[in-house]
Amino acid sequence: MKITLDNLSKKYNGVYALKNVSINIPENKICGIIGKSGVGKSTLVRHMCLLEKPDSGKILYGNERVDNISEKKALIMRRKLGTIFQSFNLFSSRNVFQNVSYPLEICGFKDKKQISERVRELLELVGLKDKIHSPISTLSGGQKQRVAIARALACKPEVLFCDEATSALDPQTTRAILELIKQIQKQMNLTVIMITHQMEVVRDSCDYVGVLSDGEIVEFGTVKDIFSNPQTDVTKDFLLHLSSADTDKDSLVFWSKIPGRYTLRFPDSMTDNPIISKLTREFSVDFNIRGGGIQHVGDAEFGTLICDISGTTEQIKHVICELNKNGIKVEESKA
Ligand SMILES: Nc1ncnc2c1ncn2[C@@H]1O[C@H](COP(=O)(O)OP(=O)(O)OP(=O)(O)O)[C@@H](O)[C@H]1O
Ligand SMILES: [Mg+2]
Incomplete structure (x- = not known):
């Protein structure tokens, strides 16, 4: 699903958290949003997930304007959106099966057998079939993120938001999770929004990238174009750190x-x-x-x-x- 942000602005206590953000996110691609801490990345995601309303501007999913729809409609819309976070946000008192089946119950799945089949299918997809009954507390960070991915995909979303989904993971696990997201994106024809502060994540997984600085998108384009011809100092700075910090x-x-x-x-x-x-x-x-x-x-x-x-x-x-x-x-x- 194509997403359009048209002149989106939001202020908190008189200060811009988002300022005139206008981008067209193409469908069935992975689009990165990169920016330093506090520039408004999560705020942007909350707006795109319809959890918050902008002060001005529009959000369109396909050709449909969604920033001004009723709460009831937003609830239905949000079922098309999956989210994963840095902190995993799993229920630690439940096991893997219970975490992944939870959204299915919310979505209205009633049949126990059907739920069980879908959970198994999802765990197979993320490579965690053998952990189906494991308590969350016994899993590694990478495994927890796989559970979070399975859970986000449970209701077959059209858009997947990943907000710093790999920030808590080591470089090797990060690469494995990014590979998984890339594979799932192709398989399910997802539009993926990848929020990150690491250029490595953009390089290794994204087709497009927007650079966010103090609430403004200062650059947007294909990863290839931005890497070969960065226009702003913010982007150049991210790229500079990429070459010196890169040890692979x-x-x-x-x-x-x-x-x-x-x-x-x-x-x-x-x-x-x-x-x-x-x-x-x-x-x-x-x-x-x-x-x-x-x-x-x-x-x-x-x-x-x-x-x-x-x-x-x-x-x-x-x-x-x-x-x-x-x-x-x-x-x-x-x-
Ligand atoms: N609900 C809120 N009320 C007041 N201020 C807020 C609120 N949400 C975000 N902000 C402010 O908006 C700015 C952007 O915050 P945001 O969480 O979007 O940044 P971020 O880019 O996601 O940062 P990080 O990389 O640290 O997660 C910050 O200055 C933050 O303090
Ligand atoms: Mg954030």
């Missing part, structure tokens, strides 16, 4: 202890273009390469090169301009 297979390799001044990001369309040596000849500059690597974004790959460029200020300016013209993003470190 995508990490960069440095063979110089001195950090390079420029980070060049090459889109996959540039793999057959010897642009660096061309520019060296054309502008009489020198490139000293200090590090590099490949970063994977969905199916696309970006070459990242950390280097210094020596030449006059004017020459360097021309080189950077030429790189940009060829679709290569150049970031200059301030240090």
